[in-house]
Amino acid sequence: MKVNCIILVSIIMHIDNIKKTITIVKDYPIEGIVFKDITTLLEDPTAFKATVDLMLERIAHLEFDKVVGVESRGFFWSAPIAYALSKSFVLARKPGKLPREAAEKHFTLEYGTNSVHIHKDAISTGDRILVVDDLIATGGTATATADLCKELGATDIHTLCLIDLPHLGGSKKLAEKYGEVITLIDY
Numbered sequence: 001m002k003v004n005c006i007i008l009v010s011i012i013m014h015i016d017n018i019k020k021t022i023t024i025v026k027d028y029p030i031e032g033i034v035f036k037d038i039t040t041l042l043e044d045p046t047a048f049k050a051t052v053d054l055m056l057e058r059i060a061h062l063e064f065d066k067v068v069g070v071e072s073r074g075f076f077w078s079a080p081i082a083y084a085l086s087k088s089f090v091l092a093r094k095p096g097k098l099p100r101e102a103a104e105k106h107f108t109l110e111y112g113t114n115s116v117h118i119h120k121d122a123i124s125t126g127d128r129i130l131v132v133d134d135l136i137a138t139g140g141t142a143t144a145t146a147d148l149c150k151e152l153g154a155t156d157i158h159t160l161c162l163i164d165l166p167h168l169g170g171s172k173k174l175a176e177k178y179g180e181v182i183t184l185i186d187y
């Protein structure tokens, strides 16, 4: 009975209420960054389910073969999407995490630099990809991941992020390069 109630509430949970479950942390991890902490969203079972359900609704028109989840906060959304749609789930990981031969791409973050790595045999020529992350700021992470997928043979790449910071222009640039970028919440 309790489970049924959670499912019903999640269907009608509005995006504004989901947004309210995200905690804003000023000056983290460095001064000047307004960090969007989604751990409080994940801790709220109704908001977590409603978010995944909304994402599934928003990507329903897309055709893709594989979901590429970006470490680590992208995994919370990419795994349930791949599971729900019975799609192949590919990991885009930080340096030193993948055990087999991987391709890599370096990029600049809103704070600092990093690189993204994908197993070379995880993506094949002609694959249609959905890149999934929690937040798009400058777009460096998502663009590097999409570039890497393309280098490995992907032909059609879309992106889904829970949060967009549109004033930083990352989602716009990524959409110009690769096509549709779907986001649920703007700040």
Ligand code: AMP
Pocket (backbone or CB within 6 Å): 033, 034, 035, 036, 037, 070, 071, 073, 108, 109, 110, 111, 133, 134, 135, 136, 137, 138, 139, 140, 141, 142, 170
């Ligand atoms: P970017 O590469 O600049 O688009 O940054 C996106 C990546 O950095 C995502 O994987 C986010 O998890 C993280 N990130 C960047 N800025 C923030 C922020 N203000 N709050 C939370 N996460 C952020």
